[in-house]
Amino acid sequence: MIQRKTHLDSLAITLLVACCAFWGLQQILIKTTVVEVPPLWQASIRMTGAVVLLWLWCVARKVPLFERDGSLPGGLLVGALFAGEFVCIYIGLQYTSASRLTVFLYTSPFWVALLLPRWVPAERLRGVQWAGLAIAFGAVIVAFSESFGHSSSSQLHGDALGLAAGMLWGLTTLALRTTKVATVRAEKALFYQVGVTAAICPLISLALGESWRLDYSALAWGSIALQTVIGAFASYLTWMWLLQHYPATQMSSFTFLTPLFALVFGVVLLKEPLTLQLVLALTGVALGIMLVNRRRAMIRA
DSSP states (O other), X not given: OOOOOSSOOHHHHHHHHHHHHHHXXXXXXXXXXXXXXXXXXXXXXXXXXXXXXXXXXXXXXXXXXXXXXXXXXXHHXXXXXXXXXXXXXXXXXXXSOHHHHHHHHTTHHHHHHHHGGXXXXXXXXXXXXXXXXXXXXXXXXXXXXXXXXXXXXXXXXXXXXXXXXXXXXXXXXXXXXXXXXXXXXXXXXXXXHHHHHHHHHHHHHHHTTOOOOOOOOHHHHHHHHHIIIIIXXXXXXXXXXXXXXSOHHHHHHHTTHHHHHHHXXXXXXXXXXXXXXXXXXXXXXXXXXXXXXXXXXXXXX
């Protein structure tokens, strides 16, 4: 029986900060590597590597992955949503900056806050939380408006894919909490996600006519290795464990640190522009998340 806690403790906060810091850097890694390695082929290599690492981890720790426990339908749903998120991220980063896409990706907490209480009454929201949602989405519109009237539609395309990725991430969290996957080990929950994604991404890569090669630079392989070992394996396994033990709405809102990290990394490492709209969006989303997750306004089941 999985023991759930009602609030984030120091362990959870420390792990979340570490994960968010890497996820902010991860968008930079994808953005710089996509110049050399096609996006969906890059995702295919990454997720296939994660499947191998996770399988070896489970063998070493004797974690059963293929026992019949009724979680397969939910697992396939979770995997499909997870795959859709990453398809949107990898393609979207070809058209918009890493910092901008990350802002839209991290609208996911609002989808969680909006939909999860329908199945988990303990995370139901009241008036001030709904106001927070409105403020946060208004802030996203401010950032999104920067793309309108642009001489090219490419940035708008990338922003839209980032927003879709955020929605899919929120729906993945919802499925993880409301299907049989919520009752399985964190390793198996992650295995569904990376396994389905590793199967889907190569098919989309082929459909897009991407070139499959392995003779890439050491820098590109280093980026893919970091995305695989730390990103798709260690950090996501940590996230799955946290999701099974702590409140999803509090966790989801805490991940707003990631856009801040991505913004800093994007400006410092990629010399991306720090626009007024983007700063206002970050500020508004932060305020919205704070209002959404005011503990005193939560209704206990």
